[in-house]
Amino acid sequence: MADMPRPGTEREHGRGSAPRISGDRFVRGEVRYLDDEVPAGCLHAAFVRSTVAHAEIAGVGTGAAMRTPGVRAVLTGAEAARLIEDLVVLPPGVGAGAEGAVTVPCLAVDRVRFVGEPLAVVLADSERTAATAADLVDVSYRPLPVLLDLDEALAAGAVRLHPQLPTNTLMGGVVEEGDAGAALAGAPHTAAGQVHMGRGSAVPLEPRGCIARWDTSERRLLVRAALQNPHAFRAGLARQLGLPESDIQVVAPPLGGGFGFKFIGMPEEPIVCLLALRHRCAVRWVESRAESLLVGAREYHADYRVGFDHEARMQGLEVTLDANVGALAATPGIGMPGVAAASFPGAYGITDYRVRWQAVLTNKGPWNGARGYGKEITTLVLESAADAIAHELGIDPAEVRRRNLLHRDQLPYRTATMTLDSGDYGRVLDMALRLADYDDTRRRQQREPNPGTRLGLGLAFELTPEGRDPVGGPSRGSETATVRLDTTGRATVLTGVTSPGTGSETAIGQLVAERLGIALEDVRVVQGDTDRTPYGGGSFSSRAVLAGGSAAWQAADRLRGVLVRAAAARFGVAEADVEIRDGCYLAGEHSVTVAALAHQVRAFGSSLAGLDSEQLEETATYMPGNLQSLPDESGRVQQYPTYSYGVYVAEVVVDLDTGVVSVRRVTAVHDCGTVINPRMVDAQINGAIAMGLGIALTEEELYSATGEPSSLSFKHYMLPRLPDMPDIRLDHIESPSPFTLLGTKGAGESGVGGTTAAVVAAVRDAIRGDTTHRAVVTPLTPPRVLDLVDSAAGAEVVAMAGAVSPGRA
Amino acid sequence: MNDSLNDSVNGGATRAGEMDVDGRTVPVPADPTESLARALRRAGRTGTHIGCANGDCGACTVLIDGEAFKSCIVPAWRAEQRSVRTIQGLAPVDGDLNRVQQAFRSEDGFQCGFCLAGPVMCLQELVDGDPEPSDDAVRSALAGNLCRCTGYQQILRAARAAVSTGPRPTDRAPAGRADVAPG
Numbered sequence: 001m002a003d004m005p006r007p008g009t010e011r012e013h014g015r016g017s018a019p020r021i022s023g024d025r026f027v028r029g030e031v032r033y034l035d036d037e038v039p040a041g042c043l044h045a046a047f048v049r050s051t052v053a054h055a056e057i058a059g060v061g062t063g064a065a066m067r068t069p070g071v072r073a074v075l076t077g078a079e080a081a082r083l084i085e086d087l088v089v090l091p092p093g094v095g096a097g098a099e100g101a102v103t104v105p106c107l108a109v110d111r112v113r114f115v116g117e118p119l120a121v122v123l124a125d126s127e128r129t130a131a132t133a134a135d136l137v138d139v140s141y142r143p144l145p146v147l148l149d150l151d152e153a154l155a156a157g158a159v160r161l162h163p164q165l166p167t168n169t170l171m172g173g174v175v176e177e178g179d180a181g182a183a184l185a186g187a188p189h190t191a192a193g194q195v196h197m198g199r200g201s202a203v204p205l206e207p208r209g210c211i212a213r214w215d216t217s218e219r220r221l222l223v224r225a226a227l228q229n230p231h232a233f234r235a236g237l238a239r240q241l242g243l244p245e246s247d248i249q250v251v252a253p254p255l256g257g258g259f260g261f262k263f264i265g266m267p268e269e270p271i272v273c274l275l276a277l278r279h280r281c282a283v284r285w286v287e288s289r290a291e292s293l294l295v296g297a298r299e300y301h302a303d304y305r306v307g308f309d310h311e312a313r314m315q316g317l318e319v320t321l322d323a324n325v326g327a328l329a330a331t332p333g334i335g336m337p338g339v340a341a342a343s344f345p346g347a348y349g350i351t352d353y354r355v356r357w358q359a360v361l362t363n364k365g366p367w368n369g370a371r372g373y374g375k376e377i378t379t380l381v382l383e384s385a386a387d388a389i390a391h392e393l394g395i396d397p398a399e400v401r402r403r404n405l406l407h408r409d410q411l412p413y414r415t416a417t418m419t420l421d422s423g424d425y426g427r428v429l430d431m432a433l434r435l436a437d438y439d440d441t442r443r444r445q446q447r448e449p450n451p452g453t454r455l456g457l458g459l460a461f462e463l464t465p466e467g468r469d470p471v472g473g474p475s476r477g478s479e480t481a482t483v484r485l486d487t488t489g490r491a492t493v494l495t496g497v498t499s500p501g502t503g504s505e506t507a508i509g510q511l512v513a514e515r516l517g518i519a520l521e522d523v524r525v526v527q528g529d530t531d532r533t534p535y536g537g538g539s540f541s542s543r544a545v546l547a548g549g550s551a552a553w554q555a556a557d558r559l560r561g562v563l564v565r566a567a568a569a570r571f572g573v574a575e576a577d578v579e580i581r582d583g584c585y586l587a588g589e590h591s592v593t594v595a596a597l598a599h600q601v602r603a604f605g606s607s608l609a610g611l612d613s614e615q616l617e618e619t620a621t622y623m624p625g626n627l628q629s630l631p632d633e634s635g636r637v638q639q640y641p642t643y644s645y646g647v648y649v650a651e652v653v654v655d656l657d658t659g660v661v662s663v664r665r666v667t668a669v670h671d672c673g674t675v676i677n678p679r680m681v682d683a684q685i686n687g688a689i690a691m692g693l694g695i696a697l698t699e700e701e702l703y704s705a706t707g708e709p710s711s712l713s714f715k716h717y718m719l720p721r722l723p724d725m726p727d728i729r730l731d732h733i734e735s736p737s738p739f740t741l742l743g744t745k746g747a748g749e750s751g752v753g754g755t756t757a758a759v760v761a762a763v764r765d766a767i768r769g770d771t772t773h774r775a776v777v778t779p780l781t782p783p784r785v786l787d788l789v790d791s792a793a794g795a796e797v798v799a800m801a802g803a804v805s806p807g808r809a
Numbered sequence: 810m811n812d813s814l815n816d817s818v819n820g821g822a823t824r825a826g827e828m829d830v831d832g833r834t835v836p837v838p839a840d841p842t843e844s845l846a847r848a849l850r851r852a853g854r855t856g857t858h859i860g861c862a863n864g865d866c867g868a869c870t871v872l873i874d875g876e877a878f879k880s881c882i883v884p885a886w887r888a889e890q891r892s893v894r895t896i897q898g899l900a901p902v903d904g905d906l907n908r909v910q911q912a913f914r915s916e917d918g919f920q921c922g923f924c925l926a927g928p929v930m931c932l933q934e935l936v937d938g939d940p941e942p943s944d945d946a947v948r949s950a951l952a953g954n955l956c957r958c959t960g961y962q963q964i965l966r967a968a969r970a971a972v973s974t975g976p977r978p979t980d981r982a983p984a985g986r987a988d989v990a991p992g
Contacts, residue, residue: 019917026922027910029856029896033923036855205860205868205957206923256858256923257957289861501921501958683920683963690960714865714955722951722961 017679018520021506034209034226034253035286042211042282043072045272046130047291048120048137050112053363053707054144054161057110057119061138065122068136070129073279075271076120077107084274085240087267087330090171091472096358097166104328106240106267106274112141113161114327114365115708116294118267123275123283146363146707150301150322153362161361162328170325170334170359175341177416178352183316187307191388194775195381198700199299199324202370202691203719204501206256207292210269213282221277223250225269226262228500229538232474233264234530240270241277252528258500258539259691260369261295264474265331290712296701297333297370299324300340300377306385312393312400317345317353319381325359329366332470332540334359336367339465339639340374342417346382346463347425347645349406349413363707371691373541375464376753383460383757384776387764391772397761398438401429401461401647412626412738416636418465419626420643421673421745423735428669429461432647435729436667441651452657456766459649462754465640466672466746468541471629475537477641478623479547482534483512483555485563485616487602489583489595490522491556496536497548498528502684502748504544507676508552511545511742515556516563517580518594534619542746545676546642547622550741554620562614566597569610626739642737642745646670646685648692648754651726654766656789659782661697661763663726670750674736674743682730685751689728690720692755696763698724700779764788770795828888830854831898837889845871845878848885849895856897857926860955867927867954871895877934879953896926899933909933909971918967920958927954928964932971942972 025031048060062074075083086103089095095102108119120137124130147153147161153168161168184190210225221243227233230252238245255262268285276283300323307316323337341357386404390397405425406413413420433439438457445455469477482494493512499505505525513520526532536548560580567585568575570592579586584593592600598616606613624641631637649667654660666689675681698718701711711717736743756778763780764771769792777784823829826837835852846869849857857880860868864882871880872894873887880893899907906914909932919925928951935942935950942950947968956964 019915023914023917024906026919026925027896027906027914027929028900028902029854029926031922032855033858035859036850203957204921204923205866205955206858206921207860255921256860257921259957289863501923503917503920679917683917683959686960686962687920687958688960690957713863714861715863719955719957720960721953721955722948722965725961728960728962 015510015676017677018506018510020503021509021520021525031254033206033256034211034224037211037224038284039211039213039282042284043123043125043279044127044130045275045283045285046122046127046134047118047268048122048134048139050108050115050117050119052112052141052143053115053146055112055141056144057108057112058140058142060120062120064136064138065133068129068133070125071122071133072125073123074120074137075275077105077109080107080271080274081105081109083278084270087265089328089330089334094171095165096169096172098164102164104330106271114363116291116365117327121271121275123279148362148364148703148707150324150360153360168361170328170361171338172358173338173341174354174356175344175417176354180316180318180352180354183352184305184307184318187315188309189392190305190307191385191392192303192305193384193388193772195302195304195384196775196777197298197300197377197380197695198778199296199364200370200695200699201293201295201297201701202259202261203292203717204257204259204261207287207289208262208266208268209286210272211282211284212273212276214276214280216280219247221248221273223248223273224253225250226255227252227264227269228255228258228262228498228540229264229475230498230528231496231530231535231538233269235474236264237270237273241274250530252498252538255500259371260333260373260540262500263332263369263540265329266368289714293701293712293717294365294709295368296326296365297367298336298372298377302377302381304381304385306389308389312389312395312403314348314350314404315352317350317385319344319355321355321357321377323359324362324364325367326362326364327366328361329368331366331368333367333369336369336374340377343375343378343463343465344382345415346378347406347420347461348382348404349410364703365709369540371688371749372752373749375749376695376756379460379462379753380757380760380776383761387761388772397459398429398433401459402426405429405461417638418640418643419638421626421737421739423645423671424733425461425645428645428671428733429647431731432459432649432667432669435669435731436649436651436665438649452655454654454656454766454768456652456654456762457649458758458761458765459647460754460757460761462646462648462750462757464644464746464750466542466644466749467546467624467641468639469627469629469641470639476623477543477547477627478621479536479543479551480534480619480621481548481552481555482617482619483552483559485516485559485594485598487595487599489518489593489598490524491516491518493523493525493552494533495525495527495548495552496534497544498538499544500539502544503680507545507680508549510676511549511553512556515553515560516594517585518583542748546740546744546746547624549676549744551620551622553742554622555618558618558620559616562601563594563597565610565614566601567592569608570600622741624740641739642673644670644672644745644747644750646750646754648751648758650755650758650762652759652762652766654763654785659785659789661780661785663693663759665727665729666755666758667729668751668754669731669733671733671735672747672750673734673740673745675732675734676744681732681747684747685730686728688749688751689755690725692752693720693724693759695752695756695778696759697779698781767792769793823890825890828890829892831895838885841884841886843885845880845883845885845888845893849880849893854895854897857895858923860923865955866924868924870927870930870954872930872934875934875937877931896929909936912971913967916963916967916970918963924954924956928968932968936972944969947972
């Protein structure tokens with residue numbers, strides 16, 4: 001099936017748990033993030049934000065703000081609209097019923113649609129003055145009806161939130177294959193259920209920020225921004241400001257976490273750049289924690305109905321997936337519901353399914369991306385359905401998975417939207433059950449010493465499509481890398497992928513070091529600078545190593561060819577006789593260092609026999625296989641090239657009196673194809689497990705009835721802390737992708753949905769009784785757990801009343 | 810962490826209106842509302858990060874006279890005539906990493922690194938008081954810090970490595986002080 005030439009076994013040499021490049025600078029506190037730069041004499045921007053959820057703007061009084069000493073300028077939405085183009089949310093033809101592109105202004109002009117929406121900006125000498133003056137901007141509002149829930153936004157006669165859209169549905173569609181209706185009608189059993197995933201956000205510890213200045217000598221706009229996609233940001237900014245792209249440099253400094261939260265498309269960065277351009281000065285803005293928690297992700301409501309036979313084999317699936325995406329935003333975050341829909345039916349090999357999805361606008365804050373990118377709701381729905389089947393037939397949940405997961409001989413397996421590449425789902429399931437002591441834990445459940453607590457066991461299979469090719473957008477799924485060698489024997493990698501703090505640059509460095517035969521310490525990886533690196537997508541969809549690493553490997557491989565030819569010429573031997581070992585190129589008794597070879601190529605080059613016009617620099621572009629980027633003759637599109645997967649088992653203890661859930665252990669067995677740096681892959685899974693725990697149990701952005709957000713600090717938006725973490729057991733298998741150069745698949749998102757689903761299943765398992773008639777809701781906060789406990793107890797009483805012989809009291 | 814700053818001054822070399830930051834004398838800002846975190850960052854100690862400005866995340870953790878504080882909720886004036894140690898003061902600029910830093914380095918006890926001052930400084934406080942703390946003490950020392958990347962697993966591994974490693978020469982406050990202007 002391979003559609004790419006496979007490299008030889010030497011790639012093995014680039015693998016291993018090398019510690020982080022630049023780790024020394026991190027632990028010394030010397031890495032400089034965006035907030036660590038304060039240009040001399042810079043001015044500070046503060047945004048005036050709406051205090052109401054939905055209103056017409058009746059007036060914006062800037063007099064008091066302008067009179068504040070130290071204030072240089074106040075820019076309202078109406079003024080900004082004349083100076084900067086709108087952000088483009090959707091190109092023509094994508095928005096549901098929209099005529100032309102769907103756009104949103106950077107600063108609200110005549111109407112605000114969520115609390116916190118920026119509608120003006122103050123520029124001042126100090127951060128404090130800017131913030132104080134922003135509070136003095138007097139905005140008068142004419143209130144409009146506030147739509148917070150899906151039902152309100154979708155109700156007939158609901159006020160239209162956006163004039164470019166005929167309804168409050170931003171996008172929608174159907175993903176289907178076969179005949180779900182007929183399959184369900186013919187199935188011996190069906191089970192139905194609801195799944196609600198609460199509104200959360202990715203929440204990196206470092207918020208966003210932007211520093212822009214006009215360089216008068218170069219006549220260029222120089223921008224530093226804590227963003228995951230600097231090249232794409234520059235392209236959008238050039239359009240918005242009417243500048244040539246080449247007149248703008250964007251640098252993304254080291255990020256204090258990304259997770260999709262720092263995807264481009266939010267309005268603040270372009271406004272900071274506009275101010276710098278207009279005022280010919282440096283302008284700085286760093287987002288506050290409260291501002292960052294205005295942004296949301298992943299609020300879903302799903303209904304499912306699954307058909308199955310007496311043997312628990314799934315025979316048809318219907319899903320309705322509605323996403324409350326909040327207010328309009330030009331971020332890739334709004335793409336998540338569509339990806340969620342396209343990720344059905346996971347790895348379950350259901351041939352008849354139909355998923356109807358829509359993204360609905362409301363008066364909550366806008367979405368940006370969040371690790372999982374929609375696939376976490378898919379996992380939660382599918383695994384809830386599998387558990388419902390187990391409950392209905394009275395068989396173990398693990399057995400339901402075993403009977404339905406695709407067999408390894410069926411791979412590659414094609415669905416309407418995916419081609420599952422490689423792996424052994426059943427084996428990973430068995431490994432996870434063993435590693436989790438699943439059977440033993442089931443036995444332990446039977447003898448519970450404490451009547452006030454219950455042990456619960458849940459499991460989930462998670463499929464994670466990775467490495468997306470968002471064709472038609474600002475960048476593709478491909479990546480370009482340049483590798484340069486210098487006469488000190490050091491290599492510099494210039495790559496279009498960025499690291500949001502994952503350490504992927506280390507794996508890229510490892511691949512290049514191995515190819516050139518030099519030490520990892522001798523490789524410098526340059527990222528995030530539009531002047532220095534090739535155009536690339538930055539970081540999204542776990543493609544830093546998959547796409548960026550493969551491109552760097554290819555460029556290094558070509559450079560290796562140059563060095564081999566140079567060595568062969570130097571030694572007077574055939575190229576095939578040249579070996580590479582310990583930083584030297586060897587042949588028989590001959591040996592030469594990489595530095596000396598580099599000097600030879602640079603100094604003599606083509607004047608030596610065997611060499612042409614080679615230089616010490618090579619560039620390669622790599623696109624993974626297994627894509628159908630544009631519709632084929634049957635209209636089929638496949639945007640993901642790789643399909644990592646894993647099985648997650650959670651063991652929890654539920655306190656029946658307080659509703660508090662303690663997660664004792666999470667076990668994960670994971671397969672992301674070829675692993676370059678095992679320790680960093682483990683680190684990704686560990687972090688994803690923590691995020692999954694947060695989704696399952698604690699993280700939620702809540703709103704008052706009138707639309708005021710009430711989770712604007714870490715005292716209200718509850719991230720997992722160390723004492724919340726369970727014992728984690730991890731294992732891997734490696735099933736290389738037949739479609740990618742190095743066999744790698746994406747490794748950055750696996751574990752979010754799997755952990756969420758396993759923990760939710762474990763809580764419901766602990767509560768026992770019949771909770772299948774109750775919606776699966778996250779996060780499972782203590783009140784919600786108690787509600788489930790009461791519901792299960794009620795169901796038990798009803799069941800007992802109907803029974804002939806009384807059960808236990 | 811505790812709140813003992815109203816106790817007697819430790820008698821350091823700084824005078825009224827000054828504080829000692831990693832061995833350098835730094836003026837205390839005139840603004841009584843300025844947080845220690847911001848003052849330190851203005852004095853070039855940018856390894857002390859601000860992740861919430863609300864005392865929740867711990868990315869701004871420093872040692873004040875040896876005790877860990879979240880410096881975003883400590884007014885700078887409360888560090889007057891006290892010794893403030895930041896993550897950038899744990900090892901000489903061109904010298905070896907100290908024991909805690911080395912453990913976080915070799916165990917990759919971080920990913921994005923933004924929160925790193927939290928676990929590193931809390932652990933430093935712990936090992937300064939007890940070179941061989943129990944595992945419960947290690948976990949307890951780290952409970953106040955948020956990390957969004959590691960699921961705390963690599964942090965815990967690094968912390969355990971740090972407490973099982975013998976003391977190194979640079980474990981205590983760096984020798985040598987110089988009265989220099991903040992920069």
